[in-house]
Amino acid sequence: xxxxxxxxxxxxxxxxxxxxxxxxxxxxxxxxxxxxxxxxxxxxxxxxxxxxxxxxxxxxxxxxxxxxxxxxxxxxxxxxxxxxxxxxxxxxxxxxxxxxxxxxxxxxxxxxxxxxxxxxxxxxxxxxxxxxxxxxxxxxxxxxxxxxxxxxxxxxxxxxxxxxxxxxxxxxxxxxxxxxxxxxxxxxxxxxxxxxxxxxxxxxxxxxxxxxxxxxxxxxxxxxxxxxxxxxxxxxxxxxxxxxxxxxxxxxxxxxxxxxxxxxxxxxxxxxxxxxxxxxxxxxxxxxxxxxxxxxxxxxxxxxxxxxxxxxxxxxxxxxxxxxxxxxxxxxxxxxxxxxxxxxxxxxxxxxxxxxxxxxxxxxxxxxxxxxxxxxxxxxxxxxxxxxxxxxxxxxxxxxxxxxxxxxxxxxxxxxxxxxxxxxxxxxxxxxxxxxxxxxxxxxxxxxxxxxxxxxxxxxxxxxxxxxxxxxxxxxxxxxxxxxxxxxxxxxxxxxxxxxxxxxxxxxxxxxxxxxxxxxxxxxxxxxxxxxx
Amino acid sequence: xxxxxxxxxxxxxxxxxxxxxxxxxxxxxxxxxxxxxxxxxxxxxxxxxxxxxxxxxxxxxxxxxxxxxxxxxxxxxxxxxxxxxxxxxxxxxxxxxxxxxxxxxxxxxxxxxxxxxxxxxxxxxxxxxxxxxxxxxxxxxxxxxxxxxxxxx
Numbered sequence: 001x002x003x004x005x006x007x008x009x010x011x012x013x014x015x016x017x018x019x020x021x022x023x024x025x026x027x028x029x030x031x032x033x034x035x036x037x038x039x040x041x042x043x044x045x046x047x048x049x050x051x052x053x054x055x056x057x058x059x060x061x062x063x064x065x066x067x068x069x070x071x072x073x074x075x076x077x078x079x080x081x082x083x084x085x086x087x088x089x090x091x092x093x094x095x096x097x098x099x100x101x102x103x104x105x106x107x108x109x110x111x112x113x114x115x116x117x118x119x120x121x122x123x124x125x126x127x128x129x130x131x132x133x134x135x136x137x138x139x140x141x142x143x144x145x146x147x148x149x150x151x152x153x154x155x156x157x158x159x160x161x162x163x164x165x166x167x168x169x170x171x172x173x174x175x176x177x178x179x180x181x182x183x184x185x186x187x188x189x190x191x192x193x194x195x196x197x198x199x200x201x202x203x204x205x206x207x208x209x210x211x212x213x214x215x216x217x218x219x220x221x222x223x224x225x226x227x228x229x230x231x232x233x234x235x236x237x238x239x240x241x242x243x244x245x246x247x248x249x250x251x252x253x254x255x256x257x258x259x260x261x262x263x264x265x266x267x268x269x270x271x272x273x274x275x276x277x278x279x280x281x282x283x284x285x286x287x288x289x290x291x292x293x294x295x296x297x298x299x300x301x302x303x304x305x306x307x308x309x310x311x312x313x314x315x316x317x318x319x320x321x322x323x324x325x326x327x328x329x330x331x332x333x334x335x336x337x338x339x340x341x342x343x344x345x346x347x348x349x350x351x352x353x354x355x356x357x358x359x360x361x362x363x364x365x366x367x368x369x370x371x372x373x374x375x376x377x378x379x380x381x382x383x384x385x386x387x388x389x390x391x392x393x394x395x396x397x398x399x400x401x402x403x404x405x406x407x408x409x410x411x412x413x414x415x416x417x418x419x420x421x422x423x424x425x426x427x428x429x430x431x432x433x434x435x436x437x438x439x440x441x442x443x444x445x446x447x448x449x450x451x452x453x454x455x456x457x458x459x460x461x462x463x464x465x466x467x468x469x470x471x472x473x474x475x476x477x478x479x480x481x482x483x484x485x486x487x488x489x490x491x492x493x494x495x496x497x498x499x500x501x502x503x504x505x506x507x508x509x510x511x512x513x514x515x516x517x518x519x520x521x522x523x524x525x526x527x528x529x530x531x532x533x
Numbered sequence: 534x535x536x537x538x539x540x541x542x543x544x545x546x547x548x549x550x551x552x553x554x555x556x557x558x559x560x561x562x563x564x565x566x567x568x569x570x571x572x573x574x575x576x577x578x579x580x581x582x583x584x585x586x587x588x589x590x591x592x593x594x595x596x597x598x599x600x601x602x603x604x605x606x607x608x609x610x611x612x613x614x615x616x617x618x619x620x621x622x623x624x625x626x627x628x629x630x631x632x633x634x635x636x637x638x639x640x641x642x643x644x645x646x647x648x649x650x651x652x653x654x655x656x657x658x659x660x661x662x663x664x665x666x667x668x669x670x671x672x673x674x675x676x677x678x679x680x681x682x683x684x685x686x
Contacts, residue, residue, distance in 0.1 A: 070638055074617065077645045081613045084649055087656060088602050207633055214634030231628050232620045232638050242621020249617045253610070276660055280653050287646050517582035523595060524667050526580055526674060 003333035004145055008340045011186070012163065015344070018178045022171035030532045032172035032379045033100040033356050037531040039177055039268040045281020048265050050180030051349040052079075052256075052282070053187060053289060055137045055316075055342050056410055061290075062322075063315030065297020067306055069216070069229030071236050071245075072297055076290035078249050082256035083286060085422075087279040090257040092272040093429050093522035099529050101353075102263045102421060103361045105522075106428050109514035110436040113366050118443040120361035122420045123260040125447065126413045127354035128393060130261075131347050133409035135160055135397035137316075138343040143402055144313040145320065145336040153402045160340075161394035164347040168355060168386040172379075173268055176348045183338075183345035188285060190338045194319070195292045197326040198299035213298045218306035229301055240483045251488035255414035258421030261346075261353035270531040296322065347393075355385040403469055408459030408485070412450060415487045419495035420446025427499050429522055432515040434499070435508035442499025449494045453487035456480060585674045594666035601659045605652055612648055616641055 026032055039047065057079065064072030098104035103119035135157050142156035167175045202208040216229045227234070236245045256262065266275040300309065300318035304325050309318050320339070324332035359382035364372055372378055400406065424442045427434045454460065461481065462474035482490075521527055585591050620627050620638055627638035 070642075073639070073642055074620065077616060077642050078613075081609065081645055081649050084606075084609045084652055087653055088606055210634050228634060230634055230636050230639050231624075233624050236621065242617070245617040245621050246614065249614060253613060273660075273664060276657070280657060283649060283653050287650060291643070291646055516586045519595075520580070520582050520585045520591070520674075523598065524585075524591075524670050524674075526585075526671055 002146075003330060004336040005151070007333055007337035011182075011337060011341050012344075014182065015163075015167065015175075015179045018182075019167050019171035019175040022175035022178065026170075026172040026174055028376075028532075029100075029379050030529075031174065032382065033264075033352075033360065034267040034529075035173040035177055037268060037270050037529065039278075041269065041274045041277035042281050043177070043181055044265060044269050044274070044278035045285065046184040047177045047180040047268075048262060048278060048282035049285040049289070050182075050184035050187070050345045051261055051265060052259075052286065052346075053184070053342065054134060054346045054410075055141065055339055056133070056407075057289070057293075058187060058191075058342050059137075059141070059316045059319055059339055060407075061293050062296040062300060062319040063309075063317070064235065065229075065293060066300035066304070066309060066318040067315050068235035069213075069227070069298070069301065070232045071234050073294065074232075074236075074245060075248070076293045078252035079256075080283065080287045080290050082252045082254075083279060083283045085253060085257040086262070087276065087283070089429075090263070090425060091266050091275045091279050094263060094425075095266045095269065095272045095275040096525040096528045097518060097522040098267060100264070100267055100360045101357050102258075102260055102425065103357065103365075105518075106424055106439055107361075107365070108428070108518050108521075109511045110428070110434075110439055110508070112370065115436055115439045115443075116361040117366045118440050119421075119424075120357045120366070122416060122443055122447055123357040123361070124354050124389075126260055126416050126421075127350045127357075128389065129409045129416075130413040131350045131354075131389070131393045132396050132400070133406040133413075134343050134347050134350070135393055136400055136402065136404055136406045138340065138347075139397060140402040141316065141336075141339060141343075144317055145339070154398055157394055157397045160344060160347060161390045161397075163344055164351050165386055165390040167344075167348045168351045168390075169383045173264075173352055176352050177265075177268060179348055180345040183341045184285060186338050186341055188289060190335055191289055191292050191296065193331075194299070194323055194326070194335065195295035197331075198295040198303065198322070201299075201303055201326060209298075209302075212302040216301050216306070229298060243489060244484045244486055247484050247486040247489035249488075250492055251411065251414040251418050251486050253418075254422045254488070254492055255418030258417035258425065259413070260357060260417075260421070261349040264353045264356060265349075267529070271528065272525050351386050351389055354389045355382040358382070358385040358389075405459070408454055408457070411459065411486055412454045415450035415454065415491055416447055418446075418488055419450050419491035420444075423492075423496045423499045427496075427503070429518070431503075432512050433503060433507075435503050435506070435511045437505055437508075438499045438501075438503030441502025442495055445498025446491060446495030449491040450487055453482050453484075453491055456482040457485055457487065458483070459485055580674050581677070584677065585670065588670065588673060590666065590670045590673055594663060594670055597659075597666060598663055601656065605656065609648065609652055613645060616645060 030036055061072055061075050064075065066072075094102070094105055097108055101119070102123065103116045106119055107115045138160045139153040139157040142151050143153050167179055199209065202212065210230070213230055214228045215226055217224060217226050219225070233241070236242065266278070269275050269278055296319050300322040304318065304321045309315065309321055312321055320332055320335050323335040359378050363381045364370065364378050420443045423446065424439045427438065427442070455476075458480040460474060461476040461478055463477055463479060464473050619641070627641070628636050630636050631640060
């Protein structure tokens with residue numbers, strides 16, 4: 001088991017060298033927030049993939065497929081198709097018209113202070129919730145993967161927290177980018193290797209492999225069952241399964257293009273054309289990865305089996321156990337180390353996007369009305385924010401403990417991104433009449449409705465049988481009021497409606513006049529931020 | 534960290550607040566910079582935005598982009614949501630086996646990946662065309678801006 005720890009420490013060592021190298025090259029705001037806008041297209045593609053594919057994708061989806069077959073694979077599809085929204089609608093205009101954050105584009109022709117304050121609130125909310133989910137995951141993973149090495153849940157959470165703070169505070173966007181690039185390479189390498197081993201196990205015969213998936217054997221309540229794992233319906237069951245599936249799809253398709261830590265990545269490239277190329281690179285990587293979850297998930301279901309996974313740590317252990325079954329302890333350690341690297345890269349991306357938004361949107365533009373009182377102040381504030389955000393996430397993760405049910409935090413992050421952020425980004429770019437009130441009401445509605453529906457959903461509300469462990473218990477012990485786990489199907493339309501109604505209440509001639517400027521800048525790149533040395 | 538130093542803060546720059554590296558100019562500013570504060574580089578890049586939107590080249594570019602983006606977006610949204618809708622409401626149809634145990638549901642899910650990649654590839658090709666149109670707009674906008682200022686002087 002300590003092999004995994006050694007491999008992980010090797011990865012940490014490399015990332016710290018990168019951070020040292022990046023720190024020496026990071027001076028000034030453009031360097032800290034946007035890596036001087038000199039990241040190449042393929043590099044940013046890898047970094048986007050590394051920023052996006054979290055432990056939830058690697059361990060979570062493999063686990064869901066291993067346990068619930070085809071329905072788990074439905075997740076994989078949505079995670080890739082979502083990038084078409086990023087490619088076609090958001091990436092290039094954002095790069096052309098913005099500077100460091102999503103709010104730059106929103107505040108372009110609207111009143112800066114209210115819009116930036118709301119956008120900053122939404123960005124920090126999404127980032128912190130997503131981060132807490134990742135950290136609890138990291139801590140729980142350590143308890144499983146390194147249980148004999150003397151590392152506790154607390155040590156793991158603190159370790160991840162300290163590392164992400166170090167990357168961001170010292171190395172800024174440049175270090176974060178390279179941590180994500182290396183992680184994406186490791187993750188792709190590990191996944192491809194594991195997939196080849198699965199195929200080799202079936203004698204490189206697809207028909208043997210799929211036949212095995214058609215007859216998965218496991219025990220349910222002591223009775224042996226044989227199921228066709230390619231049949232839909234093992235996870236999403238009537239009466240609300242179909243709606244939940246559609247709602248999940250909406251959150252993915254419209255939420256990815258509103259995730260602040262993904263959006264800031266497009267400011268790190270020299271121009272909109274490179275941003276476009278980087279999305280296509282990311283789509284190649286992300287698509288390949290998610291197609292390969294077929295081998296990871298179904299491989300675990302057929303080779304390891306549900307019964308064994310259930311008693312050796314649960315769904316999240318499916319991929320590492322598959323590695324162990326196919327190639328022994330060294331490969332198990334390698335896959336476990338990749339899982340940690342995955343978490344580190346994602347939380348670093350979240351930390352820098354939250355810090356950038358607080359420093360640039362809230363501190364400089366809302367509190368100090370757009371002027372930096374002393375040179376370098378904005379970067380200093382961002383560094384302090386990274387400390388605070390990291391400390392808050394660590395404290396909450398330790399407080400929640402390793403058994404907390406945190407899956408809903410990811411659902412919440414996507415719901416806020418899809419219901420609050422995306423509507424105002426799209427309307428701001430495409431609707432001349434759109435104004436400040438519309439942006440504030442839209443962001444507010446999206447945030448509030450997402451929160452409310454998650455609280456009323458089966459993730460938080462539910463009646464537990466006696467004997468359920470404290471961490472896994474529902475927070476509110478009564479029947480759920482909103483039947484779906486994913487609020488998107490209701491919260492996304494409400495977010496759009498809020499933004500539209502808010503706009504129609506009054507007119508804002510200055511915002512409409514400045515639409516010409518935004519339109520020309522966003523669609524041609526005239527006057528866009530340039531790369532610096 | 535050496536970020537306290539920034540080339541824009543030269544000692545002889547008497548307007549540090551206006552020229553601050555991290556202020557929002559020209560993004561979030563209420564007004565444009567007064568003419569006397571413009572550097573030579575900024576002055577040559579001044580653009581009359583409203584006039585650019587009236588240029589036939591600009592309109593052609595925006596039309597070309599929308600002609601691709603709107604149908605492509607509608608297509609991928611419909612194609613994608615057909616999957617959860619059919620899986621959710623027509624599980625019988627989707628469970629029909631096509632080759633061995635491989636059923637329509639799995640093949641349809643798999644096709645989504647290729648759909649996404651094909652649209653991305655088509656967009657890359659179309660965007661190369663948009664880049665040419667964009668180049669024309671930028672050239673004309675910048676030369677028009679320069680000659681207009683020339684006439685005023």
